[in-house]
Amino acid sequence: MTETATDGARAVVKVMVVDDHPMWRDAVARDLAAAGFAVVATAGDGRQAVRRARAAAPDVLVLDLNLPELPGVQVCKELVGSLPGMRVLVLSASGEHADVLEAVKSGATGYLLKSASTEELVAAVRRTADGDAVFTPGLAGLVLGEYRRLAAEPVAERGTADPGAPRLTDRETEVLRLVAKGLSYKQIADRLVISHRTVQNHVQNTLGKLQLHNRVELVRYAIERGLDDPADSP
Template identity: 65%
Template sequence: MTEQGSTTVMVVDDHPMWRDGVSRDLEAAGFSVVATADSVAAAGQRARATQPDVVLMDMQLPDGNGADATTAVLEAVPQANVLVLSASSERDDVLDAVKAGACGYLVKSASAAELIEAVEATAAGQAVFTPGLAGLVLGEYRRMSNEPPAPDGPQLPSLTPRETEVLRLVAKGLSAKQIARRLDLSHRTVENHVQATLRKLQLSNRIELTRYAIEQGLD
């Protein structure tokens, strides 16, 4: 688990009171808020200057949207993990954010405790979604993936049934501990399955693993 004190965060939101309140909650929990921004342009500039680990991203900004800002942030800091925190749970907003590179999506009705937990999970490379939104994303990518691959296209690596089962749960945003409880396995066994799957798919982390699962329509 990532230590909160070592995790730097940037908060992007155009409402000063909300932005300041979220920043205070994060600081009180031990995170280091290194920057705030209120627009797409400012998000890219301040991300480049401060190199945050996690970016909390609103979807409604005066000069664009959260997807635009996510693109700008990841161009400036490719290793950053973007977690959307928005009042909107509209399908298009959620899908646009994920396609732009966000690794999670939380609605603003989440409690302060849920927000802190989500930022901690995001910093650790996990995908975090408000319940129901992960299914929306998976369903959309399943629809987009219905066409069979071309005969000369790349063949998918062979995963064991258990690896596929763990991959589905990773894609839904569950942590290794939650997956272990769900499948009645040890935490170490789940981590071993995750690492084996990463090696087979030649991926680097859980965020890439989640995107792979979404693209393949796994649920």
């Protein structure tokens, strides 16, 4: 049974599947339910997805980009803004770099190609629920490369740092540095010899202090400040 930790209890991860092809949508929903997830809703177009997601409040939204009525990236933008506790895993047939970057900039925390196996999908949904940024092999480097490109732009083009930004603890900074390097929560926990849950707590505290919404925004924040510099490795 796939579960997420809560204070004093464990709850089944709630998942919603959005795709305009009924057979594909039903198959994905069936596979995820068989793996122990609670499939709380499905939708076949963008506007329906927004309505049903707001009603069902899933933990993870498995989202296709090519949708009628409202594009997947717009669905992502609207829902990430109104359901900050929800994470979005894009499941798309497109591996085009522009599509990947647009999805991430819209708030998606992961991007998986439809050529992935059922086992890969299940693992990706589980990791997304745990707070990891999950990408089809090769795409993670693309996203990190784009963030580094943006970070290299003149400060005047991307805004100056807020001198009144909240201070992070040494441990939060240490975790943030490893997040910026692309390590998963489990890898960070192993590196720092702390629990997976403790890593999650540090990341959530950092997100709150910096007023960011998800791990993807956190990675960009860290890279813009040079925290992915190999010279800073612990």
